[in-house]
Amino acid sequence: xxxxxxxxxxxxxxxxxxxxxPVAYLVVLSLATQWIFPHAFPKALTLNRWIxxxxxxxxxxxxxxxxxxxxxxxxxxxxxxxxxxSKHLAYHPQRNIWMRLSYFPFVLSPxxxxxVLYYFFIQLGLSGNISGVIIxxxxxxxxxxxxxxxxxxxxxxxxxxxxxxxxxxxxxxxxKRVLLPMAQGLLLVCFFQTFLISWxxxxxxxxxxxxxxxxxxxxxxxxxxxxxxxxAALSSSLLVxxxxxxxxxxxxxxxxxxx
Amino acid sequence: xxxxxxxxxxxxxxxxxxxxxxxxxxxxxxxxxxILGRSGCGKTTLLKILAGxxxxxxxxxxxxxxxxxxxxxNQRDIVYxxxxxxxxxxxxxFENIAFGLRLRRLDEDAVTFRTNxxxxxxxxxxxxxxxxxxxxxxxxxxxxxxxxxxxxxxxILLDEPFGSLDADTRSAMQxxxxxxxxxxxxxxxFVTHNVKEAILMGDRIAKLDNGKLTIFDSIxxxxxxxxxxxxxxxxxxxxxxxxx
Numbered sequence: 248x249x250x251x252x253x254x255x256x257x258x259x260x261x262x263x264x265x266x267x268x269p270v271a272y273l274v275v276l277s278l279a280t281q282w283i284f285p286h287a288f289p290k291a292l293t294l295n296r297w298i299x300x301x302x303x304x305x306x307x308x309x310x311x312x313x314x315x316x317x318x319x320x321x322x323x324x325x326x327x328x329x330x331x332x333s334k335h336l337a338y339h340p341q342r343n344i345w346m347r348l349s350y351f352p353f354v355l356s357p358x359x360x361x362x363v364l365y366y367f368f369i370q371l372g373l374s375g376n377i378s379g380v381i382i383x384x385x386x387x388x389x390x391x392x393x394x395x396x397x398x399x400x401x402x403x404x405x406x407x408x409x410x411x412x413x414x415x416x417x418x419x420x421x422x423k424r425v426l427l428p429m430a431q432g433l434l435l436v437c438f439f440q441t442f443l444i445s446w447x448x449x450x451x452x453x454x455x456x457x458x459x460x461x462x463x464x465x466x467x468x469x470x471x472x473x474x475x476x477x478x479a480a481l482s483s484s485l486l487v488x489x490x491x492x493x494x495x496x497x498x499x500x501x502x503x504x505x506x
Numbered sequence: 507x508x509x510x511x512x513x514x515x516x517x518x519x520x521x522x523x524x525x526x527x528x529x530x531x532x533x534x535x536x537x538x539x540x541i542l543g544r545s546g547c548g549k550t551t552l553l554k555i556l557a558g559x560x561x562x563x564x565x566x567x568x569x570x571x572x573x574x575x576x577x578x579x580n581q582r583d584i585v586y587x588x589x590x591x592x593x594x595x596x597x598x599x600f601e602n603i604a605f606g607l608r609l610r611r612l613d614e615d616a617v618t619f620r621t622n623x624x625x626x627x628x629x630x631x632x633x634x635x636x637x638x639x640x641x642x643x644x645x646x647x648x649x650x651x652x653x654x655x656x657x658x659x660x661x662i663l664l665d666e667p668f669g670s671l672d673a674d675t676r677s678a679m680q681x682x683x684x685x686x687x688x689x690x691x692x693x694x695x696f697v698t699h700n701v702k703e704a705i706l707m708g709d710r711i712a713k714l715d716n717g718k719l720t721i722f723d724s725i726x727x728x729x730x731x732x733x734x735x736x737x738x739x740x741x742x743x744x745x746x747x748x749x750x
Contacts, residue, residue, distance in 0.1 A: 412579040
């Protein structure tokens with residue numbers, strides 16, 4: 248048993264190192280004073296870039312806050328609305344048609360989807376502002392959430408809902424005391440996934456935001472295009488940090504086996 | 507005398523199929539009415555209409571002197587129990603049983619006292635902290651009863667509650683339910699397709715067939731009615747008895 252588990256553990260460690268090395272290298276590069284090709288590592292490191300990020304008002308810090316606000320809004324709205332909507336779709340007589348429609352946003356690429364809808368965003372005054380970007384991202388995150396939750400609802404859950412009602416529970420109590428706790432694991436997975444969808448979204452944000460909504464992902468692309476690799480490394484480090492933190496704090500809910 | 511539950515001229519059709527046809531029934535205080543009927547004869551539909559989980563096409567429903575037909579299921583004080591125990595998987599035995607009391611926001615001392623008393627009555631001592639997946643089918647069904655009985659509902663509707671249990675557990679559960687029902691004077695409708703269970707559990711027996719409900723005042727009346735399943739049962743035991 249030990250002889251089998253040791254190679255497995257070794258392979259896992261190698262794989263983990265393979266994935267973590269680029270992230271660690273990004274952080275090193277964000278701390279570099281100067282890095283010249285073909286040296287593998289910078290000659291000297293400094294915290295100045297990180298310190299100035301949090302001490303003076305920089306574009307990058309604004310983008311970080313903007314991305315956090317957008318992703319948290321999208322994840323919260325998509326998760327709650329998706330949970331509620333998926334329930335009504337699951338018990339709807341035309342369930343199959345509605346479920347097929349919820350796949351529609353994924354048939355087109357986000358960029359084409361945004362281009363198709365752009366006219367309506369202009370007409371509604373939603374082009375080039377944060378509200379428009381949140382709504383645009385919800386067009387992807389919300390149906391994703393509906394699809395994810397569609398497997399939760401079943402005849403058994405429907406019977407449990409009815410049982411709670413006959414025990415005296417109103418609609419709010421049914422959600423609060425039974426449905427939401429039962430779906431807790433799935434809710435966290437959905438929140439995490441929709442957060443990531445928003446956090447790394449580029450196409451929709453670029454078109455609907457028309458360059459005026461500079462999220463962190465857009466900043467990374469901007470710095471790469473400018474060949475400003477120190478700031479590109481810094482913004483990339485910021486880009487990977489929140490998902491890692493979120494994953495770390497939710498790992499027990501995301502990966503543990505529940506009832 | 508005011509009846510705890512009175513249904514008058516209830517009818518229900520699904521598309522062209524008439525499931526319940528001008529059906530009426532009255533429950534007496536603290537009695538169990540067994541309703542016999544084959545699968546798909548409309549027993550579940552009847553119980554769901556009484557519980558407010560399904561609407562009827564016509565008819566009225568009274569609890570005491572109050573017309574409850576327009577009340578939603580959570581306002582009727584009628585608990586409907588499914589064949590499956592349907593315990594809440596995120597709550598332990600204690601919290602499952604205490605669920606109805608928590609909904610009514612009783613204080614913690616009252617919840618603890620009444621829940622422990624129910625656990626004791628249902629012979630579930632020592633299982634308070636167990637999760638539903640750690641219980642056997644019979645234990646789950648007992649927790650389900652406890653959860654329904656603890657709030658003292660005016661009427662309990664049981665939809666073949668022992669249908670998924672093995673013969674021994676089923677027999678033990680029938681005795682346990684009968685004892686607890688007598689102890690706390692519940693008023694219940696017990697639906698089953700098993701004639702022995704209907705006789706054992708009911709103070710009166712009724713038969714649902716072709717959307718019509720016939721209520722018998724005694725077992726003799728049921729036997730005289732020519733109900734085929736009871737004659738099959740009698741003939742079976744006669745054959746066994748003759749062989750030995």
